[in-house]
Amino acid sequence: MSARILYRISAVLLLLIAAGHTFGFRQNNPDWGAEAVLASMRSVHFDAQGFTRTYWDFFSAFGLIFSVFLLFAAVLALLLAALPAETLARVRGNAWALAICFVAVTALSWRFAFATPIVFSALVSVCLIAAAWLSPKTS
Secondary structure, three states, rough: OOOOHHHHHHHHHHHHHHHHHHOOOOOOHHHHOOHHHHHHHHHHHHHOOOOOEEEHHHHHHHHHHHHHHHHHHHHHHHHHHOOHHHHHOOHHHHHHHHHHHHHHHHHHHHHHOHHHHHHHHHHHHHHHHHHHHHHHOOO
């Protein structure tokens, strides 16, 4: 399998993660028993550098910021897939940086999340590592 195909697979997986995260991270399952915590996050207001905010605002902001970075990573993977071999060889360090980033995301998912993000981030990590490995080397 070529690096180009692996980057495209990574991009599709990243888009799926971004969509799932964006539409799911603020959902609550009553079985979790978290409604009191969520209600508190929404109801307690405080001043944050001149803005009135809640912890729910912070939670939402950081979740949406993460979604934006997932979309950026998907676009970056597509851009890497489209590069000619000579150019891809020159930006190989960037490709490895993206792969290492998703290894860290996988480790954090393993530590703090659940099966779906663990599996998806691991698949993205494997694809990005393989793509970086298969990318042409400079001569």
